[in-house]
Amino acid sequence: MSRDVLLFLTVFLACAVEGVEAVTIVLAAGLTRGWRSALAGVGAALVVLAAIVAALGPALTVLPIDVLRLVVGGLLLVFGLQWLRKAILRASGFKALHDEDAIFAAELAAAQAAGRDPRGIDGYGFTVSFKGVLLEGLEVAFIVVTFGSNQHNVPLAALAALAAVAAVVAAGVAVRAPLSRIPENTLKYGVGVMLTAFGTFWGVEGAGAHWPGGDTAIPILIAFTFAVSIVLVAGMRRRHSPQVAAR
Amino acid sequence: MSRLRALGAFIYDFVIGDDPLIAAGIVVGLGLTAALEGAGVAAWWLMPIAVVALLSLSLRRATR
Numbered sequence: 001m002s003r004d005v006l007l008f009l010t011v012f013l014a015c016a017v018e019g020v021e022a023v024t025i026v027l028a029a030g031l032t033r034g035w036r037s038a039l040a041g042v043g044a045a046l047v048v049l050a051a052i053v054a055a056l057g058p059a060l061t062v063l064p065i066d067v068l069r070l071v072v073g074g075l076l077l078v079f080g081l082q083w084l085r086k087a088i089l090r091a092s093g094f095k096a097l098h099d100e101d102a103i104f105a106a107e108l109a110a111a112q113a114a115g116r117d118p119r120g121i122d123g124y125g126f127t128v129s130f131k132g133v134l135l136e137g138l139e140v141a142f143i144v145v146t147f148g149s150n151q152h153n154v155p156l157a158a159l160a161a162l163a164a165v166a167a168v169v170a171a172g173v174a175v176r177a178p179l180s181r182i183p184e185n186t187l188k189y190g191v192g193v194m195l196t197a198f199g200t201f202w203g204v205e206g207a208g209a210h211w212p213g214g215d216t217a218i219p220i221l222i223a224f225t226f227a228v229s230i231v232l233v234a235g236m237r238r239r240h241s242p243q244v245a246a247r
Numbered sequence: 248m249s250r251l252r253a254l255g256a257f258i259y260d261f262v263i264g265d266d267p268l269i270a271a272g273i274v275v276g277l278g279l280t281a282a283l284e285g286a287g288v289a290a291w292w293l294m295p296i297a298v299v300a301l302l303s304l305s306l307r308r309a310t311r
Contacts, residue, residue, distance in 0.1 A: 070277065075262070077273045081298065082264040085305050094310050200294050207277050208284040209291040221295070228299050232306060239310070 003215055006222075007151050010194040011160035014143045017187050018136040019168030021103075025132030027172055028107030033125025040121055041129025049137045057145050057154075070206025072146040073199050080195030087189035088229055092236035140165070150202055193229060197221040266308065272301040 030038035063071075089095035107128070144161045148154030201211065201218050211217035263270045276297035283290035 070281075074273055074277055077294075077298070078262065078264065078270045081269045081273075081302055081305070082266070085266065085269070085302060085309065088302075088306060089309060196298060200298055203273070203277050204280055204291050204294050207280040207290075209280055209289065211291050217291075224295060225298070228302070232303065236306065236310065 003151065003218065004153065004156060006194075006218060007147055007153060008156060008160045010191070010198065011143055011147050011157045012164045013187055013194065014191045015140045015161040015164035016168055017191055018139045018143075019165045020187075022133050022136035023168055023172035024103055025107055026129045029125045029128040029132075032108055033122045033128075037122035037125030038129040041126040041131075042133050044126070045130045045133035045137060048134055049141060052138070053141045053145065066206050066208070068206070069150060069202040072150055073201070073203025073206050076146065076195050076199030077203055078199075080192055080197075080199050083188055083192030084196055084225075084229055085192075087185065087192045088232050088236065090185055091189065091233045093240045094236060147198070150198075189229075193222060193225045197225045200225075266305045268308065269301055269305055272297060272304075276301075 026038050026042055029041070086095065140161050144154070144157045148157030151157070197218065198221075200221055204211065213220075276294050280290045280293050283293065
């Protein structure tokens, strides 16, 4: 699998996960507080996001590539291992599965309980949408800028992110309900593996080391990380079963 | 002040996450890799081992 295909796939999956979380929040706000306020919040968040990316994006391109790879590799490793840790805890039964239905229900209840200003834009709906899109959007922007600049292909990373967000928004508009049919836990597991593998590759190169085989180390690292996670899930499932049986 | 504190908490949560051991271990691992390479020793193998060790240790701490 070529490096570009891996880049597209990783950015697409990571951005799809962030998109599902943002769409869940916007749907809850739109259905309970009115679409005008929710969509105004989305629009305002996108403007702020564009300003942040325009200000910080070019700054990354002037950093020496080794420094960029060391910092970005380290950050991706931290994010990747945190995602993988949660995914393994969920897959082995130690942590409840991420449930978009429950999150949607909680957001709905909170939105219905909040006071409402009948005039103009509803502040609660606007703020909830704005925060949801801005926070998840920041993660999407980080993924695009870091993956894109490290692989010298920001346009491809941006295209993957746009495709992911468009697919998730289209699904959200089509069902107008929580996107619980999207296998978010499986997606997160896969993204955790990919981020960890890419983070290891770039972090080590940024630290001055060279991988035997160059770029071919990336798919090998993905397979290695996945295999390690499978072994860990299996071991933890064995530990978890007697604990459940003893209750 | 409370907004500044909230921003700090957001950045900490965004970058460090649930287990600070992971972030600390990665900094140490990458630092050791750079130090070994600086001394002329090939050190590409160190981080994959560190990743396995950190993940196992962090999962152990989470389920203790």
